[in-house]
Amino acid sequence: GDSVTQMEGPVTLSEEAFLTINCTYTATGYPSLFWYVQYPGEGLQLLLKATKADDKGSNKGFEATYRKETTSFHLEKGSVQVSDSAVYFCALSGRGYQKVTFGTGTKLQVIP
Amino acid sequence: DTGVSQNPRHKITKRGQNVTFRCDPISEHNRLYWYRQTLGQGPEFLTYFQNEAQLEKSRLLSDRFSAERPKGSFSTLEIQRTEQGDSAMYLCASAPANTGELFFGEGSRLTVL
Numbered sequence: 001g002d003s004v005t006q007m008e009g010p011v012t013l014s015e016e017a018f019l020t021i022n023c024t025y026t027a028t029g030y031p032s033l034f035w036y037v038q039y040p041g042e043g044l045q046l047l048l049k050a051t052k053a054d055d056k057g058s059n060k061g062f063e064a065t066y067r068k069e070t071t072s073f074h075l076e077k078g079s080v081q082v083s084d085s086a087v088y089f090c091a092l093s094g095r096g097y098q099k100v101t102f103g104t105g106t107k108l109q110v111i112p
Numbered sequence: 113d114t115g116v117s118q119n120p121r122h123k124i125t126k127r128g129q130n131v132t133f134r135c136d137p138i139s140e141h142n143r144l145y146w147y148r149q150t151l152g153q154g155p156e157f158l159t160y161f162q163n164e165a166q167l168e169k170s171r172l173l174s175d176r177f178s179a180e181r182p183k184g185s186f187s188t189l190e191i192q193r194t195e196q197g198d199s200a201m202y203l204c205a206s207a208p209a210n211t212g213e214l215f216f217g218e219g220s221r222l223t224v225l
Contacts, residue, residue: 004154032212043116043216044155044203051212089154093212099168100145100214102154 002027004090004103012109013080021075021106023064023090031092033057033066033073034100038087047075047088080110114138116217118204124223125194132190133220137206144187145214146179147203155203161187194224 007022025031035047035057048057053068062077073090090103117136125131137144142163147155158177159169163184176194181187191198201221205214 034212036214043218044205044214045216046213049212091154099157099160100212101157102147104152104154 002031002092002094002099002101004092004101006088006090006103006106009087009105009107010109011106012111015082015110015112016079017110019075019077019080019084019108021088021090021108023073023075023103025071025073025090025092027071027092027094029095030068031094033064034091034093035062035064035073035075036089036091036102038089038105040086044089080108082110082112084108085110116204116206116215118202118217118220120220121218122221122223124225126225127194127196129194130190130192131194131222132188133202133204133222135187135189135204135206135217137186137204138215139185141206141208141215142184143207143209144181145205145207146187146189147205149201149203149219150199158189158202191222194222196224198222199224 003026032051034049036044037047038044048059050057050066056065064075087105087107089105093100144161146158149155161181176192179189201219203219205216
């Protein structure tokens with residue numbers, strides 16, 4: 001079945017550092033890929049998405065590119081802020097956007 | 113506020129009791145999902161509705177779990193004969209058709225003593 005593998009956390013960075021959170025997936029066909037974020041005390045919310053190979057999703061300075069050849073969707077940000085501290089979940093959905101499968105999450109802590 | 117609403121937010125129960133959670137989705141969304149999340153893990157898919165039809169249910173889901181979505185509006189998730197292993201956060205999400213973007217509620221935390 002479909003699955004998502006994320007790098008384990010926690011990830012601790014200093015403010016303005018470069019962020020990469022790795023995500024790889026296993027799925028049949030051509031899934032849509034997502035990053036969700038959960039800020040402390042809040043519910044999960046969509047951060048960005050990409051629906052086909054080579055698409056780049058972007059939002060709030062975060063980017064991720066759908067790489068079919070490496071089955072990856074790594075999350076990047078050039079300069080993190082303390083307010084980016086949260087748990088980040090990579091997810092995928094098959095054709096028709098039915099079941100959405102999540103990774104285990106990566107906790108990011110940004111220190112001043 | 114027109115977001116996804118879940119009730120109760122916290123439930124403490126004794127082993128063997130039944131519990132029911134309610135989810136009120138965003139009104140124009142026809143898809144509704146239930147997930148379970150334990151500490152340090154990602155959301156685990158439980159079941160999914162399109163309107164009132166339950167289209168998929170996790171094979172991992174015990175028959176003690178049942179979900180309904182009468183009239184395609186709110187949904188309930190019932191857990192019968194609760195066990196300590198059922199302790200978790202139960203998340204509801206809704207989505208419009210054909211977007212893949214889930215809108216989550218804040219969850220209902222279950223503690224089974």
